Amino acid sequence: GLFYTKEQAEQTMEEKGYKFVEDSGRGYRRVVPSPMPINIVELDSIETLIKHGTLVIAAGGGGIPVVKEEGNYKGVDAVIDKDKTSALLAAHLKSDQLIILTAVDYVYINYGKDNQEALGEVTVDEMNQHIADG
Structure with a gap:
């Protein structure tokens, strides 16, 4: 995410209620929860593409965190770890190997x-x- 000055972070905290932390002397960054990924919404589509010989690039950014409410997906303020998401995808696909570069x-x-x-x-x-x- 972006880096903010102390003043910018304080103003944004006051205006929007966001939480910020100082990051290694580089400035302030917004922090959000980082829950474990538990499901991949597009798994059926990914499996279909693979079965048809398509090279699929997925889970590289960790995905967009969502929750299901009343039958609809709703985005939430969080960050999903790309490596944990890749491991979840590999497990669902019963992959022989997972290589993280x-x-x-x-x-x-x-x-x-x-x-x-x-x-x-x-x-x-x-x-x-x-x-x-x-």
Whole structure:
């Protein structure tokens, strides 16, 4: 999202009730919930396209968060994580593999903190422990 000055963030908070946090000295950013994705609305369409040999690019932005109310979808202020959405899509499609490409050199623990540590080669058990540790 956009970066705001402190004054812009305070004014927008007052006018719209949005919540902002300071982001690594770069300015203030609006924060919204980031719920786990639980469903992919377009799953049937994605499956149909795949069955007909179409290369489908989906879940790259995480999707537009919606809730179903009275039979209709309604957008909500939230951010859906693209990697978690991709994993959900892969599970629904019973994919053999899920490959996530990124422009960083390593997977890190404590990313962006003073005690950041790059991980080289790790086992599944080690990764599960890092996940459990938060």
